Amino acid sequence: MIGSTVPSATGVGVLVVDDSPTQRRFLRAMIDADPELTVVGEARTGKEACALVERLRPTVVLMDLDLPEMNGIEAIECIMASLPTPIVVFSAFVAGPDNENGLAAMAAGAVDIMAKPTARESEDLDAYAEALRRRLRVASRVRVITHPRGRLKTTSLSGVIRPSEPHHAVVPAARTVEPAKPAPVDGHRPVELIAIGVSTGGPQALATLLGALPETLTQAVLVVQHMADGFLEGLAQWLDSQCSLPVSVGEGGKRLQPGRVTLAPGGLNFIVHERLRVTCEVPPPSQFHIPGIDPTLTSIAHHLGPAAIGVILTGMGRDGAAGLKEMRDCGAVTIGQDEPTCAVYGMPGAAKALGAVEHERPLPEIAPLLLSLVDTQVRVAR
Secondary structure, eight states: OOOBOOOOSSSEEEEEEOSOHHHHHHHHHHHHTSTTEEEEEEESSHHHHHHHHHHHOOSEEEEOSOOSSSOHHHHHHHHHHHSOOOEEEEESSSSGGGHHHHHHHHHHTOOEEEEOOOHHHHTTHHHHHHHHHHHHHHHHTOOOOOOOSSOEEEOTTTOOEEESSOOOOOOOOOOOOOOOOOOOOGGGOOOOEEEEEEOTTHHHHHHHHHHTSOTTOOSEEEEEEOOOTTSHHHHHHHHHHHOSSOEEEOOTTSBOOTTOEEEOOTTSEEEEOGGGBEEEEOOOTTOOSSSOHHHHHHHHHHHHGGGEEEEEOSOSSSTTHHHHHHHHHTTOEEEEEOGGGOSOOHHHHHHHHTTOOSEEEOHHHHHHHHHHHHHHHHHHHO
8 A cells, every 4th residue: 555644533534546656646736735635545556445445434535447456446336335435536537438437437436527637727737626626525525325346347348347237325125106196287288398407426316217217208308417528428328228218418409309318418508498499508607517407497497387397316515406496386296315315415405495395205216206297197187
C-alpha cells in the first residue's frame, strides 16, 4: 500500500486510488487545497483500495478504473458489498466511446463519475479542481447502500466491463400492491405519459423500474436523469439492453412515442407540450442540475394534467419536488420512492415534505403500481 494516515475526526476523508504516482500527487494537491477535504490514504491497486477502506473508513473514495491486480469495477463491487462507501470514479475511460465503463461503475455502486481533464480543461485547472472538490463534497453526503457481489463480468470481445444485470438495493420483502385510486380524469382522459425524475443512484433504480415494465405498455415514458454530458447515450444503450421497452435519448421538435422510453438529453431542459411534442430550452445560469427535472414536470403538469403520472426516484437535492407538486395539483397521480430503497432520499424526501407525493413505495413496487394505475384508468375510460 502507498502512504496512509488516520482520518480526521472532522471534515471529509478522501481515499485516492490510482496506479500512477503522478496522478496521485495531482489529485492530492487539488484535494488538499480545500480545508474541508483531507486525503487520508492512497492506494495503487484495487486490492489495496479494498483493504484501506476497511482500515481507514474514509468518507469518500476517489478511484480510477484502470488498476492492476483488481480493476476499478471489481474494487467498487467489493467495497459496496462489504463496507459501502461513497465512490467517485475519476478516469480517462468513462467518456466518448468508453462511457459504458462509467455506467458499469455506477451499476456496481459508484455515486458519481468524472472524466480526467482533457487538454482544454487542463488550461483552466483551477475550475476543474473546484468541480472535482464539489463532487467529492456532494458524494460525501450520500447515504450509500449495500450491493451484492458477483453481478458484473468482463466481456472477452472488447475488454469493456459491462453489467450483466443491474444491482438492486437490499430491500424488505415486497408488499402486496393495493390497487391505486385513479386521479380525477377530465372526460375520462387516459394516461398518455409516465414521467420519471432521478439523480444519484439512477442507473440502478431505472434498470429495476423500467425492466419491470412490459413491452406491451402503451404509454410513453420520459426519464430526466441528472448526468454529465457524454454519458446519456451510453446510459440509454445500457438501459435498452436491460429493458423490454426500447430506450433512446430524446430530441427537441419531435413527439414522445407510446411504448418507448425517452431520456432527456444533456445540457438543456426538456419541455413537454400538447400531444407529447417536446422542445429543448437553454437553462438559466442559476440552474444547478442540468437537465432539470422541475422544468420538465412543470411543463407536463400544465399541458397534460391528469393524463400523466409523475415519479421521483433516488437523488440528492430538491430538484423535481416543485414540479411533482405542480403535477399533483393539476390532477396527476404522483409517486415517490421510499427511503429504505433509495441510494439517496433527498429528492423523494423533499417531494414528500412538499406534499407532492400521493403514493410512496419501495422501488420494486413502483412498476406494479404504475401498471395498476394505467389499467385502472383505462377501464374507467372504457
